[in-house]
Amino acid sequence: VKCRVCRGPAVIDIRRHNANFCREHFLRLCRDQVTKAIAEFSMLEQGERVLVAVSGGKDSLALWDLLLGLGFDATGLYIGLGIGEYSDESGDYVRAYAAASEAPLIEVDLRDEYGYDIPSGARAARRAPCSACGLSKRHVFDKAAIDGGFDAVATGHNLDDEAAVLMGNVLHWHTDYLARQLPVLPERSGFPRKVKPLVRLGEREMAAYCVLQGIDYQVEECPMAEGNRHLRYKDALNQIEARSPGAKHDFYFGFLSRASERFREAVADEQDALGLCERCGAPTPGEVCAFCRLVEQAARGDRAVPVSMSPRRGGGGS
């Protein structure tokens, strides 16, 4: 098998490009695709300070590496989620990458900063773990970016992520969510700009990028994400992709170019109506934002556990 560019030995085949690539030209392809996405959607300018949300997984570490390689001023932000060994390991991968790359890293531990972790917070708030996790991450990203004076938050959402989310939003016709599913969300009062520079690259390519760049990352899936609906959507989309290479790309980019605009009008009105959370000052449609409610529920839950658990364990009582 030969590289499409140099005819040297190939290390990866990418069926949606109907091409094989050697190490050097595959890495160049990844850099070119990120450069193209950043330019196409006006995500970032050279000289801006970018906060990269890093989890220890392949996508976020690849993103950080790509942005640094392209000359961006990219600081990592790692959130300690408190999901047992999984979180301990993910933190180790992030710190190892930061040390090897001499890249600046900010760490926020949910337990230390806010008094809860994802398992206890999700339980107390009666949310699915992935929901509590997403809510927590969004709040911490926003706060860290604003407090630190960063120009944008970059996340490692790739083409597969975006296609899977799009599939879920279309299946259930979440039109307000469809309106906001964009590769760049501009800065607004209380929200930093958010960018997704990996939207032109698939999940398999990001894993390959890490292997070829020698970036160690956490291969194991989060134990709390098992059965997550997005994993099922990804599986379904990959079944389609296997028979119809390029289908995920056409689905997502066709949505952006032909449909996305049609959903935005209703959201503009809703965004104008946001007030400020009376606890933390973040934008919210209510008096207290969902994150502050989660923190409060978790604090009550922590205090209530010994009391509320004892009757159940004892098999009776009020």
Place this chain on the structure above:
Amino acid sequence: VKVLLRNPKREIEVDGSMSVNTLLARLELNRESFLVIRNDELVPGDAMLSGDDRIEIRPVISGGALSEVPHR
């Protein structure tokens, strides 16, 4: 061919020499969802594997807190 699989981590042995794509098909694994690594190096789908090779089949799908709503 000795094959390391993940999630959960385990090793299996597959008889005979074959291409990477044939190995994935035999294990009923979608080639869009996995990378194949031989002796720490990536190998493309039509590379031939021999009995001495140690192979890792690494899943590339990750899920977790993907959000429909990045922010309001």
